[in-house]
Amino acid sequence: MSEIVTIQQSVMAEDEKYAFRIRKRMGRTLMVNIIGSPGCGKTTLLEETASRAPFLFAVIEGDLETSRDAERLAAKNVETLQINTKGCCHLEAHVIEKALESLSLDAVDVLFVENVGNLVCPAEFDLGEDFKVAVVSTPEGADKPLKYPFLFVQSEAVLLTKVDLLPYVRFDKEMFSRDVRSLNPKSPIIELDLISGAGVDTWVSFLSRRLEEKRAHADRQST
């Protein structure tokens, strides 16, 4: 499969320029790239974040087709821009840079990118984000970290969603934590039940802390 890999690397080198410019442009705004399987709860996470976050945020939604996720977030009064990739399995930085033109970045504290539902390809692309977040839902099974290691190595938080389904699915939580830790000793693992909202406060606190750190860093740079 060397062809695909080689080609992606050259496209990615080109994309790094865009990622660099995006990172510069974001200033004091925290940018978070959310990656997980189809249906792991990415949009529901953002809906619940909208209800509880003390900060303002906008969302770039990546989907092959439909604007359903953007409509769900617009109903929560979140500024959302939908990108339809028309078959492409991930978002790329040049597309994000174009999308930024349509968003009022100055009015928000955080910009989330909800990537295309996929544990593989989105992990390989730098969108200019501050960090990536991996989302796994309990019905997917505890073997996912070792099967898709690159995402877990790359992510600065791992979200385990649908913990309300633990009584009904086979999911070895100890193995999951151990395997995540073996790939990534530091990033927090946050358990979420997005129906009751359990865990959302922990997630929001984590983001608030990262936002403060980013602002402090940006202020130091500008003085």
Add this chain to the structure above:
Amino acid sequence: MSEIVTIQQSVMAEDEKYAFRIRKRMGRTLMVNIIGSPGCGKTTLLEETASRAPFLFAVIEGDLETSRDAERLAAKNVETLQINTKGCCHLEAHVIEKALESLSLDAVDVLFVENVGNLVCPAEFDLGEDFKVAVVSTPEGADKPLKYPFLFVQSEAVLLTKVDLLPYVRFDKEMFSRDVRSLNPKSPIIELDLISGAGVDTWVSFLSRRLEEKRAHADRQST
């Protein structure tokens, strides 16, 4: 994102030669390419198929990393070959052709390919299979067909797994069926509970019928 698309097309044109050779080589053996999200139940489906099928089969397992799925199937006395794609998000025909050298095809009626867990990229690659099968699990949500339409257009059976979780998840079954039908009016939608085994007989019957058709077709070709 035109770069990626253009390049993939040229790799795919090259791969079509391999797919053509594989199709020829398979003879009377039915080859089925199984595609679904990480954790939707692909390996469990094959474990259950092993317990109930009246035909013999082998499996090519595609994963980025680990040989866990192959080990699970080997425990069911299924001949299995694990391919680790090391970061590649789908299997390609040239890799399958190489894998066939290590399998005793003459000894089996059906060859399953369990593709890398991903609803996007694997749908675009012809591996020389007789047909593709789309697998979706109920916790993923009923919006997946319209969000990942290409897979559903391409597939000759749609498997809805984890129906035992329907009481605990938000899943609009009517919408799911309607959306699958809008993309693909003909392919059967088979509901499966792989813990109790409900639906596995319907799946096995479907495969047996397709195997009979393939053999009848091969016999007509050779006379």
